[in-house]
Amino acid sequence: MDLVIGVDIGGTKTKIGLVDETGHCHEKTFFRTREYPNLNEYLDKIKSTADELIEQLGKEVNIIGCGIGAPNASSKNGTIERASNLVWKGSVPLVEKLKERMPMPIRIMNDASAAALGEMLFGEAKNMTDFIVITLGTGFGAGIVANGRLIDGYDGFAGELGHVDMTIGDGRLTGLGVRGGLEAYVSATGLKRTIMFMQSKYLVESRFRDIAYNDLHGEDITQAAEEGDEIALKAFDYTARIMALALANFTAFTQPEAFILMGGLTNSGKWIMDPLEKYFNGFLLDVYKGKVKIIHSGMHGKDAAICGAAALIWEQQKKA
Amino acid sequence: MDLVIGVDIGGTKTKIGLVDETGHCHEKTFFRTREYPNLNEYLDKIKSTADELIEQLGKEVNIIGCGIGAPNASSKNGTIERASNLVWKGSVPLVEKLKERMPMPIRIMNDASAAALGEMLFGEAKNMTDFIVITLGTGFGAGIVANGRLIDGYDGFAGELGHVDMTIGDGRLTGLGVRGGLEAYVSATGLKRTIMFMQSKYLVESRFRDIAYNDLHGEDITQAAEEGDEIALKAFDYTARIMALALANFTAFTQPEAFILMGGLTNSGKWIMDPLEKYFNGFLLDVYKGKVKIIHSGMHGKDAAICGAAALIWEQQKKA
Numbered sequence: 001m002d003l004v005i006g007v008d009i010g011g012t013k014t015k016i017g018l019v020d021e022t023g024h025c026h027e028k029t030f031f032r033t034r035e036y037p038n039l040n041e042y043l044d045k046i047k048s049t050a051d052e053l054i055e056q057l058g059k060e061v062n063i064i065g066c067g068i069g070a071p072n073a074s075s076k077n078g079t080i081e082r083a084s085n086l087v088w089k090g091s092v093p094l095v096e097k098l099k100e101r102m103p104m105p106i107r108i109m110n111d112a113s114a115a116a117l118g119e120m121l122f123g124e125a126k127n128m129t130d131f132i133v134i135t136l137g138t139g140f141g142a143g144i145v146a147n148g149r150l151i152d153g154y155d156g157f158a159g160e161l162g163h164v165d166m167t168i169g170d171g172r173l174t175g176l177g178v179r180g181g182l183e184a185y186v187s188a189t190g191l192k193r194t195i196m197f198m199q200s201k202y203l204v205e206s207r208f209r210d211i212a213y214n215d216l217h218g219e220d221i222t223q224a225a226e227e228g229d230e231i232a233l234k235a236f237d238y239t240a241r242i243m244a245l246a247l248a249n250f251t252a253f254t255q256p257e258a259f260i261l262m263g264g265l266t267n268s269g270k271w272i273m274d275p276l277e278k279y280f281n282g283f284l285l286d287v288y289k290g291k292v293k294i295i296h297s298g299m300h301g302k303d304a305a306i307c308g309a310a311a312l313i314w315e316q317q318k319k320a
Numbered sequence: 321m322d323l324v325i326g327v328d329i330g331g332t333k334t335k336i337g338l339v340d341e342t343g344h345c346h347e348k349t350f351f352r353t354r355e356y357p358n359l360n361e362y363l364d365k366i367k368s369t370a371d372e373l374i375e376q377l378g379k380e381v382n383i384i385g386c387g388i389g390a391p392n393a394s395s396k397n398g399t400i401e402r403a404s405n406l407v408w409k410g411s412v413p414l415v416e417k418l419k420e421r422m423p424m425p426i427r428i429m430n431d432a433s434a435a436a437l438g439e440m441l442f443g444e445a446k447n448m449t450d451f452i453v454i455t456l457g458t459g460f461g462a463g464i465v466a467n468g469r470l471i472d473g474y475d476g477f478a479g480e481l482g483h484v485d486m487t488i489g490d491g492r493l494t495g496l497g498v499r500g501g502l503e504a505y506v507s508a509t510g511l512k513r514t515i516m517f518m519q520s521k522y523l524v525e526s527r528f529r530d531i532a533y534n535d536l537h538g539e540d541i542t543q544a545a546e547e548g549d550e551i552a553l554k555a556f557d558y559t560a561r562i563m564a565l566a567l568a569n570f571t572a573f574t575q576p577e578a579f580i581l582m583g584g585l586t587n588s589g590k591w592i593m594d595p596l597e598k599y600f601n602g603f604l605l606d607v608y609k610g611k612v613k614i615i616h617s618g619m620h621g622k623d624a625a626i627c628g629a630a631a632l633i634w635e636q637q638k639k640a
Binding site for chain 1: 392401402449450464466467469471472473474475476477478479480481483484485486487498565568569570572573574575576577603605606607608611612
């Protein structure tokens with residue numbers, strides 16, 4: 001059986017799995033990224049973890065390559081550059097150094113772009129040529145496909161839409177210091193910040209008056225909305241409105257057939273989706289109205305991040 | 321000699337020319353678009369004007385097709401849809417109706433997208449695979465090229481960046497009713513509106529205190545800046561800052577190698593370019609700094625709009 005090692009490098013966890021050509025993940029595991037601040041030890045850990053998975057599987061397998069999704073990755077250079085939520089600083093030549101340990105085809109890509117390839121090969125975008133995957137986790141990521149091809153950009157850094165400025169240079173700071181940047185509003189973290197903002201703006205009672213920022217979790221906010229907590233409802237409405245405006249703006253750029261959403265914030269279900277749909281149709285230019293879908297990832301329960309990373313290798317296999 | 325009829329449909333003028341495969345325009349002329357509110361008479365006028373040009377040229381020529389650039393054109397449908405600055409309403413099946421008069425390959429495209437093809441075939445972008453052409457006339461247009469291909473979008477309406485909202489739903493209205501839309505600030509018209517705004521905001525003396533909005537011309541604003549008029553200087557600075565923020569946002573989308581500028585506002589030269597460069601580098605994410613050029617069109621004096629329209633046919637010729 002041919003398999004690809006899929007690696008998703010996140011600020012908290014590094015997930016690794018073995019993925020076949022249908023997008024099925026046979027074995028998987030994770031370890032904590034921050035326990036390996038030394039890059040060489042981190043890469044050794046990836047190698048040994050992959051070996052363990054192959055052994056666990058206990059079958060004759062043929063590993064055809066390794067695909068990696070990571071924040072601030074440049075597919076063209078094979079590097080991670082100044083990722084604000086990773087411990088290694090500067091430009092990290094990840095592909096080159098991993099090849100020293102694992103001599104096989106290795107590709108790296110921005111995690112959201114990898115997710116877009118995953119949707120195209122295994123998920124909701126099998127028949128689409130123009131779509132955008134939006135990942136709503138700690139940050140806001142985007143993988144853009146147009147004319148049936150992923151947009152890399154001149155230097156491999158296209159799709160950094162979390163740092164698009166929505167406020168003419170005013171507003172909240174993102175992790176990269178962009179004032180008014182989208183992910184400061186629209187992400188799991190952005191929602192938490194908005195819970196704070198709503199408590200500053202209004203005096204209504206709320207369960208959040210007794211919860212500190214660092215104790216706040218996404219599930220609590222969804223739960224509170226279900227119980228009618230006004231601060232939670234206002235926060236979802238505010239988040240959805242800014243997100244709707246951003247998606248309407250993005251539509252004017254590449255006119256996608258669909259936005260495909262994934263990540264923690266989407267677990268809030270109708271509390272984010274209902275106001276999002278309402279505002280989105282209001283913000284869209286007439287020429288786009290009724291033509292742009294907002295859908296959930298088709299990779300749910302399919303280890304979307306690992307499969308997206310593996311898609312980097314499977315895509316090239318299918319082209320060859 | 322093989323020639324293409326290039327047609328640029330603007331709200332004021334319709335320009336027509338005969339363009340060879342090097343981008344040279346052999347004969348050209350124009351007529352006033354608004355004198356032909358009846359679509360059939362307008363199309364007859366295009367046909368008769370093209371015939372006159374061919375006769376004027378007085379050589380044996382082989383017309384291989386007709387390329388058209390127009391606002392709100394859909395390349396996929398061959399139509400113009402609800403263009404706010406044209407007299408014909410609704411969806412106009414321009415290609416179909418023109419083919420009845422001129423039986424030859426005919427293609428239509430958003431004027432800024434056509435300009436981008438022109439730069440790729442004949443201008444500054446001959447060796448680029450990722451760039452964005454920005455047209456700064458009455459409105460703000462954009463033609464986006466990524467992976468060496470023009471981005472059309474799902475339905476042919478990609479690149480409507482003049483209607484991207486820069487202010488979270490607050491601010492000036494564009495012609496399509498988008499509040500805070502970019503072209504309400506960054507365009508020849510936007511600059512005029514900003515001259516009004518600066519007179520509202522400040523009390524300083526200015527030559528513009530004696531000039532009504534309808535009597536304002538771009539050249540006057542440039543002239544006033546050269547004479548040190550404070551309202552003019554503030555208006556250029558304000559326009560350049562918003563434009564810089566927009567270009568920095570667009571960079572996060574497709575990471576172009578260059579922005580190529582054309583249109584009336586670029587005639588203001590250093591008064592717009594100097595503050596634009598300064599703010600742009602400030603707004604860019606670190607990962608993009610020093611990698612994105614802002615340059616002028618390579619089609620100056622080459623009838624950029626007509627040649628861009630003709631490029632629609634020459635591009636297909638070269639592919640075949």
